[in-house]
Amino acid sequence: MAHAATLEIKNLNKQYQVGDKSLPVLEDISLSIKPGEFVSIVGSSGCGKSTLLKLLIGLEDQYQGDILLDGKRIVGTSLERGIVFQEHRLFPWLTVEQNISIGLLNNTELSAEEKTNSIQEHIELVGLKDFANAYPYQLSGGMSQRVAIARALVNRPEVLLLDEPFGALDAFTRAYLQQELQRIWEKEGITMILVTHDVEEAVYLGDRVVVMQPRPGRIKRVIDVNLPRERTRSSAKFTAIKEEVLREFADTPDTVEELTTQTTVNEAPKNSFLTADALCY
Amino acid sequence: MSLNLKNLRGAVLPLALLLVWYAVTALGLVNTKLIVPPEKVLQVAYKFVMRGNFLESIEASLFRDLSGFLLGSVAGVLLGVLMGLSRWTERFVGPSFNTLKQISLFAWLPLISTWLGTGDAAKILFVALSAFYPVALNTFEGVRGVSKAQLEVARVYAFTYKQLITKLILPSASPQILTGLHLGLIYAWMATIGAEFLLISSGSGLGDTVIKGRAAFNIELIVFGMLTIGLIGAIFNHIATRIERRLLVWRGA
Numbered sequence: 001m002a003h004a005a006t007l008e009i010k011n012l013n014k015q016y017q018v019g020d021k022s023l024p025v026l027e028d029i030s031l032s033i034k035p036g037e038f039v040s041i042v043g044s045s046g047c048g049k050s051t052l053l054k055l056l057i058g059l060e061d062q063y064q065g066d067i068l069l070d071g072k073r074i075v076g077t078s079l080e081r082g083i084v085f086q087e088h089r090l091f092p093w094l095t096v097e098q099n100i101s102i103g104l105l106n107n108t109e110l111s112a113e114e115k116t117n118s119i120q121e122h123i124e125l126v127g128l129k130d131f132a133n134a135y136p137y138q139l140s141g142g143m144s145q146r147v148a149i150a151r152a153l154v155n156r157p158e159v160l161l162l163d164e165p166f167g168a169l170d171a172f173t174r175a176y177l178q179q180e181l182q183r184i185w186e187k188e189g190i191t192m193i194l195v196t197h198d199v200e201e202a203v204y205l206g207d208r209v210v211v212m213q214p215r216p217g218r219i220k221r222v223i224d225v226n227l228p229r230e231r232t233r234s235s236a237k238f239t240a241i242k243e244e245v246l247r248e249f250a251d252t253p254d255t256v257e258e259l260t261t262q263t264t265v266n267e268a269p270k271n272s273f274l275t276a277d278a279l280c281y
Numbered sequence: 282m283s284l285n286l287k288n289l290r291g292a293v294l295p296l297a298l299l300l301v302w303y304a305v306t307a308l309g310l311v312n313t314k315l316i317v318p319p320e321k322v323l324q325v326a327y328k329f330v331m332r333g334n335f336l337e338s339i340e341a342s343l344f345r346d347l348s349g350f351l352l353g354s355v356a357g358v359l360l361g362v363l364m365g366l367s368r369w370t371e372r373f374v375g376p377s378f379n380t381l382k383q384i385s386l387f388a389w390l391p392l393i394s395t396w397l398g399t400g401d402a403a404k405i406l407f408v409a410l411s412a413f414y415p416v417a418l419n420t421f422e423g424v425r426g427v428s429k430a431q432l433e434v435a436r437v438y439a440f441t442y443k444q445l446i447t448k449l450i451l452p453s454a455s456p457q458i459l460t461g462l463h464l465g466l467i468y469a470w471m472a473t474i475g476a477e478f479l480l481i482s483s484g485s486g487l488g489d490t491v492i493k494g495r496a497a498f499n500i501e502l503i504v505f506g507m508l509t510i511g512l513i514g515a516i517f518n519h520i521a522t523r524i525e526r527r528l529l530v531w532r533g534a
């Protein structure tokens with residue numbers, strides 16, 4: 001793996017079935033992402049950002065259109081695509097080291113020794129050497145999220161998807177981890193797609209910022225961020241781009257009631273997940 | 282475990298009761314035929330332990346208890362996991378399971394003794410049955426409780442079905458499985474004694490000993506048997522608690 005991939009999304013449409021109604025969630029999404037590019041996606045809650053990442057990672061496979069990785073249609077999940085969710089989703093019964101090793105469980109390219117080395121490397125990459133044997137309950141939110149990042153990176157995926165990974169963290173930790181993520185991105189040279197509702201974060205990290213609008217989720221505008229790294233958040237140019245992104249939000253009709261009803265829909269399918277067919281096994 | 286004040290606090294009540302027991306019998310406040318003095322119980326205990334058939338009866342009870350527990354809990358974990366994993370099993374087995382659950386455990390005894398008589402096989406089956414319910418029920422709930430978010434993680438890392446069970450579902454359900462096993466262990470012990478009371482056979486066992494004591498109006502023996510039964514139950518409980526705590530360190534309780 002190790003090299004970065006071109007990711008092409010062509011005329012992607014996605015609906016969710018709610019009762020007997022088909023709810024359009026994504027409409028005609030087209031986006032071409034260069035190898036090693038960092039793309040930020042911003043949009044209000046409910047506009048389909050998580051759904052888009054679920055399609056890209058392969059957890060959802062009902063859609064129209066094409067998702068091509070280096071020209072090949074993606075099928076299901078694959079170790080060449082990694083993901084970090086908003087919640088760390090670590091296994092609480094495993095230590096930091098064991099959690100990261102979950103990433104390599106089905107990696108057939110590395111020998112046992114290479115795996116051990118890679119795990120150590122990634123523990124160091126995210127700065128958790130002293131916590132290798134700690135359990136998740138002993139970690140702060142920021143540390144847990146770093147473990148989740150290491151778990152996603154340990155396979156050296158071509159693409160890393162991040163779904164509001166720092167959304168639940170305090171401002172200091174968030175700023176620190178944004179910097180860390182940038183360092184890791186530069187070091188690994190892989191393609192990254194970051195979903196966030198934090199416009200500053202999007203501009204700070206992205207080569208491009210994709211602005212989405214809701215109901216159904218569409219791409220409203222793609223804004224280039226032609227600023228050298230490491231970026232200064234207070235610089236005039238940075239602020240100007242941030243303003244430009246924020247202006248896109250200002251004229252998006254987006255009422256509060258609509259958002260509340262969407263959340264209830266989101267919670268509807270509970271408990272029905274453990275069937276063998278839902279697991280796709 | 283260190284012997285600190287907290288551990289000693291638990292000993293206060295039994296010691297006080299022992300003292301009261303001793304006092305009322307020594308002062309002749311009660312009929313000592315019905316409430317025997319503690320020193321007589323000690324004498325009987327000494328005689329019994331020395332004769333060797335007391336240890337034998339403990340051994341016989343423990344054998345029934347542990348074999349029944351083993352059978353019942355293995356079956357319970359298996360059925361619990363199966364029901365938790367598959368809609369199909371739950372739909373077909375679930376209702377029968379819930380109906381059977383309503384039958385008091387002791388109501389099984391007539392049927393079991395008709396099939397298997399009153400020997401060890403019948404007793405072990407009864408013990409197994411009593412351990413089975415809490416284990417199956419808790420395992421089922423534990424498996425059902427596996428979070429959707431973690432199942433997605435398993436899919437992202439391409440878990441095989443076997444990995445899904447051994448690396449996610451079982452560990453995730455382990456707190457509830459252990460709760461089930463703990464309950465099962467206690468139920469099994471109660472069932473062992475109950476079976477020995479009710480399925481009277483020529484075999485030995487703690488329950489049999491107590492029943493024989495009743496027949497001979499030997500209250501010392503009854504009291505001694507009761508104390509032993511309680512003590513063994515308490516030891517089981519203690520061991521189970523420690524194992525649970527050890528295995529669940531990751532919860533950071």
Ligand SMILES: Nc1ncnc2c1ncn2[C@@H]1O[C@H](COP(=O)(O)OP(=O)(O)O)[C@@H](O)[C@H]1O
Nearest residue numbers: 016025045046047048049050051262263265266
């Ligand atoms: N499994 C599902 N079934 C039905 N509707 C869903 C499901 N998941 C998400 N949705 C709906 O799709 C829309 C987009 O959700 P999501 O992708 O989570 O948005 P975002 O991540 O941008 O907040 C919302 O209206 C949500 O209610």
Ligand SMILES: [Mg+2]
Nearest residue numbers: 049050051163
């Ligand atoms: Mg989301």
